[in-house]
Amino acid sequence: MESLRRTRESSSDDDEHDPEGPTLSSEWSRIRGLLTAAESRLGDADAAWARVENGSYGTCLRCGSAIPPGRLEVRPTAAFCVACASVH
Ligand SMILES: [Zn+2]
Structure with a gap:
């Protein structure tokens, strides 16, 4: 997510017309x-x-670990990794 955001920010705003867009x-x-x-x-x-x-986004607010992409697929608003969510 973060890398995608950075890539998007560094590319043209008009990326719908960008061949790589x-x-x-x-x-x-x-x-x-x-x-x-x-x-x-x-x-x-x-x-x-x-x-x-x-x-x-995608980083656990409690322990700072990366939240697994699969978890974000299921819960896009997840703010904690699985381990922290279970004790939160
Ligand atoms: Zn965590």
Whole structure:
């Protein structure tokens, strides 16, 4: 997520017309879709977006470990890794 965000930021805003853009854009849209879907049902989506903005998205707020991508697929707004969520 972080690397994708950085790649996107470093590329043209007009990436829909960039030959290398479609894959990145579709991946970004997919992630955005996951977050948007979560926003419709979870109140902590704003916090997740804030973490996307400040670059801490995907990092456990408690122990600082990377949250497994599979967990973020299931829970896009997850703020803790599996181990910390179980004790939180
Ligand atoms: Zn943790």
